Amino acid sequence: MGSRLLLAALAAFAFLHQDLWLWTDGTLVFGFLPAGLAYHVGFSLATAGLWGLAIRFAWPRDLEVDTDSADRERNRAN
Amino acid sequence: MTQFAVICVYLCVLVGLGVASKRAFRGTAQDFFLASRSIGPLVLLLSVFGTSMTAFSLVGSSGESFRIGIGVYGLMASWSGLVHAAVFYFAGIRLWAIGKRHGYTTQIEFFRDRFESRVLALLLFPVLAGLVIPYVLIGLLGAGSVVQSLTQGAFPSAFAATGGGVPLWITGLGICSVVLLYVFVGGLRAAAWANSLQAAIFIVTGIATFLLIASKLGGVEAATQAVQAAHPEKLIRGEAIGPLYFLSYSLIPLSIGMFPHVHQHWLTAKSAASFKPMLVLHPVCLTLVWLPCVLIGVWATSATMPDGSLVVPPGSPVNSELAIMVQRLASPLMGGILGAGILAAIMSSLDSQFLAIGSMFTNDVVAQVLGKRGLSERRKVQVGRWFVGAVAVAAYLVSLSEPRSVFTLGVWCFSGYASLFPIAVAAIYWKRATASGAIASVIATVTLGTFFFHDSGYGSAPGYLFLHMLPVVTMVTVSAGALVVVSLMTRPPAPRTLSKFFPHDRNAYDEE
Numbered sequence: 001m002g003s004r005l006l007l008a009a010l011a012a013f014a015f016l017h018q019d020l021w022l023w024t025d026g027t028l029v030f031g032f033l034p035a036g037l038a039y040h041v042g043f044s045l046a047t048a049g050l051w052g053l054a055i056r057f058a059w060p061r062d063l064e065v066d067t068d069s070a071d072r073e074r075n076r077a078n
Numbered sequence: 079m080t081q082f083a084v085i086c087v088y089l090c091v092l093v094g095l096g097v098a099s100k101r102a103f104r105g106t107a108q109d110f111f112l113a114s115r116s117i118g119p120l121v122l123l124l125s126v127f128g129t130s131m132t133a134f135s136l137v138g139s140s141g142e143s144f145r146i147g148i149g150v151y152g153l154m155a156s157w158s159g160l161v162h163a164a165v166f167y168f169a170g171i172r173l174w175a176i177g178k179r180h181g182y183t184t185q186i187e188f189f190r191d192r193f194e195s196r197v198l199a200l201l202l203f204p205v206l207a208g209l210v211i212p213y214v215l216i217g218l219l220g221a222g223s224v225v226q227s228l229t230q231g232a233f234p235s236a237f238a239a240t241g242g243g244v245p246l247w248i249t250g251l252g253i254c255s256v257v258l259l260y261v262f263v264g265g266l267r268a269a270a271w272a273n274s275l276q277a278a279i280f281i282v283t284g285i286a287t288f289l290l291i292a293s294k295l296g297g298v299e300a301a302t303q304a305v306q307a308a309h310p311e312k313l314i315r316g317e318a319i320g321p322l323y324f325l326s327y328s329l330i331p332l333s334i335g336m337f338p339h340v341h342q343h344w345l346t347a348k349s350a351a352s353f354k355p356m357l358v359l360h361p362v363c364l365t366l367v368w369l370p371c372v373l374i375g376v377w378a379t380s381a382t383m384p385d386g387s388l389v390v391p392p393g394s395p396v397n398s399e400l401a402i403m404v405q406r407l408a409s410p411l412m413g414g415i416l417g418a419g420i421l422a423a424i425m426s427s428l429d430s431q432f433l434a435i436g437s438m439f440t441n442d443v444v445a446q447v448l449g450k451r452g453l454s455e456r457r458k459v460q461v462g463r464w465f466v467g468a469v470a471v472a473a474y475l476v477s478l479s480e481p482r483s484v485f486t487l488g489v490w491c492f493s494g495y496a497s498l499f500p501i502a503v504a505a506i507y508w509k510r511a512t513a514s515g516a517i518a519s520v521i522a523t524v525t526l527g528t529f530f531f532h533d534s535g536y537g538s539a540p541g542y543l544f545l546h547m548l549p550v551v552t553m554v555t556v557s558a559g560a561l562v563v564v565s566l567m568t569r570p571p572a573p574r575t576l577s578k579f580f581p582h583d584r585n586a587y588d589e590e
Contacts, residue, residue: 031298
């Protein structure tokens with residue numbers, strides 16, 4: 001998953017956040033969680049999953065290399 | 079009395095932690111302000127989470143859900159889980175890498191070099207520091223209302239005016255003193271250690287509060303069913319929250335990208351890999367804190383005592399709903415522990431906010447004014463410490479004025495930071511962005527923010543909207559627009575600057 005795919009996934013998540021279909025739904029999930037709240041708790045957990053995938057497939061590895069070489073240069077200068 | 083004693087013991091533990099962190103202090107400004115960039119993944123996760131959670135998340139969320147219902151979770155928590163992690167990924171890791179590569183201590187140092195402008199740096203300092211003050215106030219007001227409610231009736235003769243509860247001015251004085259003490263002694267390392275401990279404490283005590291209150295109300299199902307019978311409108315968004323209003327909250331969490339205290343914690347990271355747990359677990363931690371608070375706030379609308387009276391009586395002070403539920407439904411000892419947990423959330427933000435302002439003042443104002451004469455390492459630490467003290471005193475004095483809703487005040491503060499976030503994005507990703515564009519963006523933010531804040535009665539109108547949306551939508555749009563238009567109208571940054579900040583961009587080298 002590259003950065004573009006990640007951006008597309010973020011856009012899809014932003015769209016899914018606007019759950020108009022649950023706006024007036026007072027059904028209780030598990031007997032105590034209102035449907036609108038249960039949906040958004042699920043949304044939060046799905047977000048964690050999305051970022052797990054981003055770390056696996058779209059991690060900016062160049063930044064580690066950059067700072068490692070900067071460290072070496074600084075140490076050499078010292 | 080027991081609650082107050084438990085809270086005092088907890089504050090003593092924090093002072094002890096600060097003293098312990100002094101052993102690791104190396105005496106340099108880098109160590110005082112950035113813990114020598116040595117923080118690993120777990121402490122970074124907990125310290126950034128602890129720093130970004132304050133009275134807004136505990137006291138404000140329960141208070142707001144008491145007023146408008148379960149929609150508060152979608153407004154703030156689920157948006158924040160998505161947007162905060164995106165800001166960490168797209169801005170945080172890159173700002174950390176740039177900071178490490180070029181040795182930056184504050185975000186203003188980066189903006190000054192990237193935009194080649196001392197004027198921008200001097201303009202940003204009062205704006206960023208000024209926006210921290212209401213954020214600090216949120217903490218002090220939240221702490222004051224929690225302790226006052228929890229200790230209700232404990233000191234009837236000493237504090238008759240507050241019903242025997244410890245008044246706000248004493249709580250503010252106490253927590254400011256404790257935070258200042260451990261920040262003075264150990265700098266950011268002490269703050270990071272304290273924040274990690276406090277984040278763990280307020281997550282655990284939050285869940286404990288939730289389970290305890292639920293059991294006292296006859297279980298989670300009975301507690302929610304009582305709301306369904308008395309206030310069903312609190313279990314839906316309905317007319318309390320319009321779709322546009324709901325959508326406009328997506329911009330509020332962008333503020334985390336410009337919080338000086340969060341930026342400073344990013345810079346403490348040992349490596350880019352330190353950010354990984356933060357990306358995944360930040361949304362989970364948000365859920366662990368916000369879900370119990372929102373449910374307790376909603377339950378508080380309909381929860382009754384055995385005699386049939388409401389647990390939270392009509393006309394109770396703003397921000398006090400959570401503390402009243404704890405005070406009336408838990409034992410004094412448990413109330414004290416839970417009170418300490420709430421204070422943990424509040425103080426874990428205060429320490430970093432104080433330190434961030436001290437750091438900016440030392441590095442971006444004093445060091446710049448002195449120029450080549452500069453400041454010795456020891457002097458930098460001294461100046462930072464004294465300015466931190468001055469800010470704490472100023473914030474404490476302002477907190478003694480009339481309290482506002484913590485949630486409303488928080489949203490105003492976050493709107494200001496969110497409107498400045500386009501500058502950070504442009505600085506990282508858009509090489510055509512110029513100093514004039516960034517200055518125009520700051521001016522647009524300040525002008526619009528001042529206008530809207532004045533128009534809303536200085537935060538006294540909780541439902542203030544512009545074009546049916548939060549003012550932050552207009553502020554971010556105009557700020558970003560000003561940045562783009564003015565940048566395109568002015569001369570691009572020098573090729574040497576571009577190659578310094580866009581080393582992988584071939585075009586940047588080509589222009590040189």
